[in-house]
Structure formats: structure tokens, C-alpha cells
Amino acid sequence: MASLAPANPSHAAFDLFVQAKTCVEVRQHFTTLCRQLHIDPKDFRNFYTKLKEKLNYWKAKTLWTKLDKRAAQAVYQQGKACTKNKCLVLGAGPCGLRTAIELALLGAQVVVLEKREEFTRNNVLHLWPFTIYDLRELGAKMFYGKFCSGSLDHISE
Structure with a gap:
């Protein structure tokens, strides 16, 4: 086989x-x-x-x-909008990672700090439709296959 x-x-x-x-x-x-x-x-x-x-x-x-x-959008100025910026993002949850991606697309040097040792959630995070669309467009489903599967718009373990 x-x-x-x-x-x-x-x-x-x-x-x-x-x-x-x-x-x-x-x-x-x-x-x-x-x-x-x-x-x-x-x-x-x-x-x-x-x-x-x-x-x-x-x-x-x-x-x-x-x-x-996403990077081809005019607002990112071909990754040159924030080239002189160094940014620290606290938390590697959906919002923290989304912020880090946005900053990187703008050209900033980004560091993400996370205190958790595992990427799990005990609670359920509800997402608005525009947030779901945004995260899908950034490839969230690739990293978390159960992303917004089923009838509920949420991320959970």
C-alpha cells in the first residue's frame, strides 16, 4: 500500500x-x-x-x-506602508494572529508573544460573518480544519 x-x-x-x-x-x-x-x-x-x-x-x-x-490590495502599498515599524503582538489567538498578519502585510517587523503552551480553547469564540470571511481569506481553514464547520459560526476545540 x-x-x-x-x-x-x-x-x-x-x-x-x-x-x-x-x-x-x-x-x-x-x-x-x-x-x-x-x-x-x-x-x-x-x-x-x-x-x-x-x-x-x-x-x-x-x-x-x-x-x-490580500497583499496585492493598494492599502498595503506593496508591503512598504510600515517598513520602519517594529510591532509586538500579545496573544496568538485569532485576533492576535490576525493583527500580526495585517502588520506583516503592511511591512512591519512583527513579534508575537503567547503565554499558553497549547493552542486549545475551553470556551467557544463566536465570530461575526465579516470576521469568518476575513479569516477564511487568510487561510484559517488550512491550519484549523474544523474552522466554522457545522451550523455555528465559531471556533472551538
Whole structure:
């Protein structure tokens, strides 16, 4: 029987990164992915371009398409609107990650701090329709397959 795992090690690392449940796993798989692709994660100005260029994986291409479509909007000024800004985002929940993505699209150097060790929620976070659309357009479903599945518009564990 054929294996369902990708043959390319960087594709496998990307899959593990997307499926990670803890902050430690996210960092581990991210580091592995960067190492395999020979990309410096601290080179924030060129990181996305190099990642997109080197990670030629159909699952990643779906995300690149969504991000590129968003980044092409005039308001982002081709990622040059906030190039001199360094931003700290507290919390890696839906709002914190959304803010970090927005700032990065504007060209800011962004650092996200999170106190939780796992990406789980005991409560249910209700989302407004415009928020659901916005998060879908940024690829949320790729990282959390159960995103707004069923009849309720929410994120939960």
C-alpha cells in the first residue's frame, strides 16, 4: 500500500507545522522547515518571498494564493506602508494572529508573544460573518480544519 506522507522532507515538515498543537511543536517544525529550505527566519523582509519560492508544495500554494491576493490590495502599498515599524503582538489567538498578519502585510517587523503552551480553547469564540470571511481569506481553514464547520459560526476545540 502506498504511503500518504509526502516524499519531500520539506513538504512533510510543512504538514507537521500546520498540524502542530503546542507552541513547542510549532517552533520545532518551523525551525526544521527553515533549515531544510535553507531560509533564515530572521530575514523578515525576504522571508515570505524565499519561502514561497522554495516550498513548491500544493498545500502551501493554496496559502500563498490567499496571502498574495490580500497583499496585492493598494492599502498595503506593496508591503512598504510600515517598513520602519517594529510591532509586538500579545496573544496568538485569532485576533492576535490576525493583527500580526495585517502588520506583516503592511511591512512591519512583527513579534508575537503567547503565554499558553497549547493552542486549545475551553470556551467557544463566536465570530461575526465579516470576521469568518476575513479569516477564511487568510487561510484559517488550512491550519484549523474544523474552522466554522457545522451550523455555528465559531471556533472551538
